[in-house]
Amino acid sequence: MPTDLPATAASGMPATAAPALSAPALPAFAAAEELERALGCPFDPDTGMSLARGLHADETETEPVDAYRAAWAAGLHEHLVPVSEGGRLASFETLTAVVRAASRRDLAVPVGLGSTFLAATPVWIWGDDEQRRRVAELVLGRAWGTAGISEEAAGSDLLATATRAAPVDGGFLLNGRKWLVGNGRRSSFATVLAASDPSFGLFLLDFDALDFDALGSDALGSDSLGSGGVRRLPKVRTHGLRGHDLSGFTLDDCPVGPDAVLGRPGRGIEMVSGMLQYTRTLVGGMGLGAADTALRIALRHARERVLYGEPALELAPVRALLARGFADLLVAECTALSAARALDVARQRMPLWSAVAKYLVPGLCLDSIGACGEVLSARAYLREGVAGGAFQKLSRDAAITPVFEGTELVQLDTIRAQLLSRARRSGGSPALPLPLLFGFGDPVPPLAPREQRPSLTYGGTDEVLDLLDEAVAALADDPELASMARTLLMVRDETRETFRTLSEVRGADAYEAARRHCLVHAGACCLHTWLQRRTALGGLAADRAWLSVALRRVLARLGLPVGPDRESEHRLVHRLQQLDDDDRAFSLVPLRLAPQYRGPERTT
Structure with missing residues (x-):
């Protein structure tokens, strides 16, 4: 058993200098380190994606504009577009690490960009050359996208979708109401699930280009709306993620041409099921990032808070809670990383593994955050004090992760x-080698969404x-x-x-x-x-x-x-301290974070 850990009174081990924690980051995680450097420490109130700025936006229920600007300046949106379309998305293992880094700061940003990615994913997979070109242009130009899937009456029952696409001369007229969709008010484009002929279809709507004249006045009728037949719905007030645009839109005789159809007609349900395999997996990165910050807040508080004449970290129950929270995060990480890598090397397994990861990872991360809340005790509920009151916002924001992209x-x-x-059947497809499936950080074949379409x-x-x-x-x-x-x-x-x-x-x-x-x-x-x-x-x-x-x-x-x-729990807490002191992610992966801010905001 390794013995390269520093001593504390609780460990009983001799005090020695700790060697380097780990090897340099592997190439697959280099983009996450680059993003960390660009965004700076989230505990520094002067950075664009700081916890403090996110708290201010949350308190006022306004969009975290500074955070979005910082994310765009750091190129976060470029990771939503495949390299083949001019972006930086080369692997989902890398994208998960990037999402995790952003989620250490303000979940509203990766959730908003995640809604854009959900809208764009079917275009990358099933879109034609012009559809892919246009959506890449929009996303790289910092436009928002929305996935028009959810409806108030349908819930998760896609077959209950009430939106209709009626064929007319020159295209279709869309009628329906999409509700509780991300970026519903601010989106420039949408992918919309609608009942059509012969069955459900997916349609790409370029809101900026909608024009009633495209179908002619006879097709539209005298009672049609202006502005392309689209009405934006009000933002829905939420418990967490108050800065995120969760809203919707209504389509009233909205005209689209035949070039709006994505993929083969009648395959809309199949395409939605396939694209959710990607976003369900990426939600894990959001949970991991939030849990990292929660652990960091709780650990620093426990190190600095004096109780009964000594740091709270020396109390056995506090150490046990931190070890438990860290272990839950690591279980979640192993599950999330293997699922993200499978999107690159074993996409045929994702109908099962993406659902398993979506069920497990957000819940494990919430359990980790819950353990941190127990360490903070009453301070977990305060909107001031420890980390400027960031923990209560983080807890509220993370609570939605088990819900979107399908509940538990x-x-x-x-x-x-x-x-x-x-x-109920015998046999199965040939097995893939474990070194490929769990080779975290190892190179993967170039991403080719159109050549590796998801299966059901x-x-x-x-x-x-x-x-x-x-x-x-x-x-x-x-x-x-x-x-x-x-x-x-x-x-x-x-x-x-x-x-x-x-x-x-x-x-x-x-x-x-x-x-x-x-x-x-x-x-x-x-x-x-x-x-x-x-x-x-x-x-x-x-x-x-x-x-x-x-x-x-x-x-x-x-x-x-x-x-x-107990000995392993003590070692885990030691590791937690080491990683924090060395500006490393709370992760099995050797990922270096932005240099730690050591100003007054760190005090408890």
Whole structure:
């Protein structure tokens, strides 16, 4: 076991200077480090994306204009456009890291840009040359996009979509109301799901170019609206993300030409299901960034707050909470990174893995933030004081991450359906090697969205769980870790048997089995990360302590708690301190952050 950690009174280890924490960042994460340098420390009130400026916008319920300007100046929007279309999107592993860096500061910014990405994704995949050119021009020009999918009455039931695209001479007339969509008021373009002939379709609306004369007055009728038949709806007031434009728009005989149709007619539901695989995965980066800042606030408070004559960090319950919060973040990270990498190298698995990641990662990050709130105690609710009162805003903002792109129940239903389909058929697609799937930071083939279109089923092969047996065998020299891994293996087999014998495909047992599948998936991701990448990543990733505590957190959620590993918890807190002092992300990945601000705003 490594012993390269500094001492504190709680550890009982001798005081020694700590060596370098880890190797330099891998190329896949270089863009995130570049963004960190450009944006500066979020605790510095003078930076455009500072916590303080975000708080001010939140208090006044106004758009965080300074944060958007800083993000644009740093080129964050360029990562939404593939390299083939003139942007910087080369891999989803890189994009997730970039989203994570932005989310350390103000979630309103990556959420707004995420809505743009959701609108643009089907264009990158199914759009023709002119559609891709125009949307790339808009996004690179700092325009907002909106995905016109959600409707008040339909909820997550896409088949209940009421918006209609009626064919007329020269194109279509769109009628309907899209509500609770990001960037609804400020968007320059939209992708709209509408019922059409022969079935549902996706339509690209360039709001700036809409012109009633395009279809002629006879097609429009005398009662048509001006301004292209589009009415913007008021911004919806929300508990968190108060600076985000969550609103909608109404289409009243909105005319579009045949060139507005995306992809093959009648494939709208299929395309929406496919594009959500991307954004569901990227939500994980938002949760990881928010949890990083929450941990940083709680750790610094615990180091500086004096209770009973000593720093609060020396109190055993405080250290246990920080270790628990850090371990939850690392479980979430292993799950999120493997899903993001799979978008690059194993897109055929994403009908299952994207739903698993969306179900798991936001919830784990919220649990991490919750542990930090316990450390802060009453100060977690204050709109002043510790970190200028940023924690309460962060908690409110992050609370939405399990909801958008499909709620937890929606994800469990998707997972249930995928696993039930597998249980009822034999065979599967050829397995992919674990070094490819978990080679975080290793180069990937050039991104080619049009050549790697998403599928609706994952093919029946799930390497993360299928190869769990090999992970157990590889841990033979560590009986404690091997025992926890065998427990995960037992739950995997029990869950698969449940799906083979289900009497009610939508009964409570099916959803509980889907939930347990997700937790085994998370534990397996931790094991594969440890076995495949600890040497390459070094530092924290090579310290057994993180895996010991992480597996215990997973087993506890399965109702199979094992005794605590206090020594590993102490080591995790030491690592947390090291990473903060060395301006590193709270991550297994060696990612350097913007230099730490050490001015008065840090005081508690």
